[in-house]
Amino acid sequence: MAVNLKGRSFLTLMDFTPEEIRYMLDLAHDLKAKKRAGIKGELLKGKNIVLLFEKTSTRTRCAFEVGAMDEGAGVTFLDSKSSQMGKKESLEDTAKVLGRFFDGIEYRGYDQEVVENLAKFAGVPVWNGLTDVDHPTQILADMLTMEEHIAKPLNRCKVVFVGDIRNNMAYAWMYGCAKMGMHFVAYGPKELADQVDADVVARAREVAAETGAVIEVSSDIASIKGADVLYTDIWASMGEEDQIPERVRMLTPFRVTEEMLEATGNDDVIFLHCLPSFHDFETTMAKSQKELGYDIREVTDEVFRGRHSKVFDEAENRMHTIKAVMVATIA
Numbered sequence: 001m002a003v004n005l006k007g008r009s010f011l012t013l014m015d016f017t018p019e020e021i022r023y024m025l026d027l028a029h030d031l032k033a034k035k036r037a038g039i040k041g042e043l044l045k046g047k048n049i050v051l052l053f054e055k056t057s058t059r060t061r062c063a064f065e066v067g068a069m070d071e072g073a074g075v076t077f078l079d080s081k082s083s084q085m086g087k088k089e090s091l092e093d094t095a096k097v098l099g100r101f102f103d104g105i106e107y108r109g110y111d112q113e114v115v116e117n118l119a120k121f122a123g124v125p126v127w128n129g130l131t132d133v134d135h136p137t138q139i140l141a142d143m144l145t146m147e148e149h150i151a152k153p154l155n156r157c158k159v160v161f162v163g164d165i166r167n168n169m170a171y172a173w174m175y176g177c178a179k180m181g182m183h184f185v186a187y188g189p190k191e192l193a194d195q196v197d198a199d200v201v202a203r204a205r206e207v208a209a210e211t212g213a214v215i216e217v218s219s220d221i222a223s224i225k226g227a228d229v230l231y232t233d234i235w236a237s238m239g240e241e242d243q244i245p246e247r248v249r250m251l252t253p254f255r256v257t258e259e260m261l262e263a264t265g266n267d268d269v270i271f272l273h274c275l276p277s278f279h280d281f282e283t284t285m286a287k288s289q290k291e292l293g294y295d296i297r298e299v300t301d302e303v304f305r306g307r308h309s310k311v312f313d314e315a316e317n318r319m320h321t322i323k324a325v326m327v328a329t330i331a
């Protein structure tokens, strides 16, 4: 059956069928090849998009901007300080106004409900650029990267997400693996395993029952055996910085090290990370936390820079996959 995503919002992978996700990945592979061949595109010519950011970003913002400009679209960026949204104008009114000006709206912020309400009122596609509970564009980039580096289909791959297993990336991965029939393990400390949203797991497992996926939450190192991907994220997500001491205490044994890679038993395992990453002390945050006695590195520098690491291919793929989402939904 032909896939047509025109006019659709991209709020979570749970809204898409495996065939629709496959379509976006194939389109991203094609758009990447086209860009590599130096072919200029006009798929978004005459379109305008707006990017709303209530949290900071490097990759997501640049991926939307470059992806849109590559295909001829105009881009407007608004952060929470420079727009009226939520302060002097309701979300509903803002969505209705932006929907009159723009062909697509990207939103990064806190509540998933905000991005859902934007989609409800805007009348144009809305794309989720990260909320507290999901980060669906990141998963498309991660899957594209897996397909470039792992010589087997996604539904035969095992992804292990290590660390803060109750954050937006862990949940986004649960949904993505469920949809694509993959084996997913959230590997982290018992205290965090107990905080994993049972509803998220139940919804992912409901999909998994149809696709053949396996969704596990484990604190046992044996669960990482056979991983094709070892994935981690920062230990305290944006807005959670006050929890650093507690997270360092809980997560230090879950720092990704060479020994952990070896424990997968797979010499070809790849290391992925959404970035930004604390893998050394070259950031003001890692430095200042170190002075307070907290080593916030979720991965060693050795692994981050080592032969298993594909994190910069992954970062580049944010752009190709986000471009595919825009082309699929508004071109």
Ligand code: CP
Residues within 6 Å of the ligand: 056, 057, 058, 059, 060, 061, 130, 138, 274, 275, 276
């Ligand atoms: N991975 C990711 O979303 O990066 P940014 O926070 O830089 O957008």
Ligand code: NVA
Residues within 6 Å of the ligand: 130, 167, 168, 169, 233, 234, 236, 237, 238, 274, 275, 276
């Ligand atoms: N979990 C991280 C992801 C950053 C891309 C955060 O929300 O800060």
